[in-house]
Amino acid sequence: MKVADLDFEPLINAEAIEKRVKAIGAQLNEDYKDTKPLFVGVLNGSFLFIADLIKQIEIPCEITFTKLASYYGGTKSTLKIRDDIDLSVDIKGRDILIIEDIVDTGNTAHYLIEKLKLKEPKSIKLCSLLLKPASLKIKIEELKYVGFEIANDFVVGYGLDYQEMGRHLKDIYKKV
Ligand code: 5GP
Numbered sequence: 083m084k085v086a087d088l089d090f091e092p093l094i095n096a097e098a099i100e101k102r103v104k105a106i107g108a109q110l111n112e113d114y115k116d117t118k119p120l121f122v123g124v125l126n127g128s129f130l131f132i133a134d135l136i137k138q139i140e141i142p143c144e145i146t147f148t149k150l151a152s153y154y155g156g157t158k159s160t161l162k163i164r165d166d167i168d169l170s171v172d173i174k175g176r177d178i179l180i181i182e183d184i185v186d187t188g189n190t191a192h193y194l195i196e197k198l199k200l201k202e203p204k205s206i207k208l209c210s211l212l213l214k215p216a217s218l219k220i221k222i223e224e225l226k227y228v229g230f231e232i233a234n235d236f237v238v239g240y241g242l243d244y245q246e247m248g249r250h251l252k253d254i255y256k257k258v
Contacts, residue, residue, distance in 0.1 A: 083255060085238050085248040090255035094230055099211075099240060099254070102229045103131070106209065107138020109227065110179070117177040118142045122169070124194065125149040126249070127183030130241040131211045131229075135181065146171045150190060169201075178203045180224075183242055184212040188220040195224050212237065212254075232256075 083090050110119075118141075123132035125147050136145060148169055178198060185191050191208055198206055209227035217234050238244045239251035248255070 085255070086245045088244060089258040090238060090248075091258050092253055093232065093235070093237060093256040094240075094254040096240075096252040099229070100134070103134045104138055106227050106229060107135055110135075110209075111138070111140050114143070114177065114179070115141055118144065119177045119179050120171060120173060121145045121179050121181055122173075122198070123147045123181045124183070124190075127242045128181055128211065129249075131183060132181050135209075144171065148194070150194065169198075173198060173201045173203045176203050178206045179227075180206070180208045182208060182210040184214070184237070185210045185222065185225065185228075186214050186217050188218045188222050191222050191225070192220045195222070211240075 121132070121136065121139075121143060123129070123145065126149065132145070132147075136143075146169060180191070180194060180198070182191060185208075191210070195206060195208065206224055207226045208222060208224045210225060211229040213225070213228045213231050214234050215231055233256075235256035236244070237254050237256050238248035239254040241249055242254070243249045244257075
């Protein structure tokens with residue numbers, strides 16, 4: 083399958099994603115049952131994951147979004163992270179769960195967590211659909227929920243893009 087100029091092959095199908103998202107949702111319902119968590123979705127790549135995950139939540143919660151990216155259309159993680167963390171909600175004293183599409187080097191997640199910590203939340207945890215353990219450069223203590231651990235492949239689909247293409251795909255594909 084082609085996305086822009088690159089070839090991709092299937093990695094994780096929609097059924098497996100759905101099953102895993104349901105399991106994470108059930109875990110969150112349990113772990114956050116006595117709190118009113120604030121979910122912070124990191125756009126754009128996690129938009130489908132956020133939508134599917136949030137539908138599994140049965141406890142009172144709030145959802146807000148922020149946007150930052152380190153890829154800028156290529157297939158290699160760059161360290162240039164945009165400094166535009168824009169949160170419309172006051173997170174002081176709140177239980178925060180960041181929802182990410184993928185943790186690769188960990189730089190983006192680390193940067194976001196450190197920025198949010200300055201705003202004095204009660205707790206802060208991270209939920210990522212995908213994790214590339216072999217690529218991780220920083221240990222992220224807050225990473226408590228992971229959908230799938232994958233190899234160091236470049237992936238698209240289910241919200242993730244290559245040059246803004248492929249976000250609509252139901253399955254996740256890896257670069258051949
Ligand atoms: P990190 O800062 O952990 O290196 O990279 C995190 C960000 O890089 C993710 O939020 C995502 O936007 C992008 N990224 C990392 N790996 C991939 C990948 O395999 N495919 C796509 N489409 N984006 C990725």
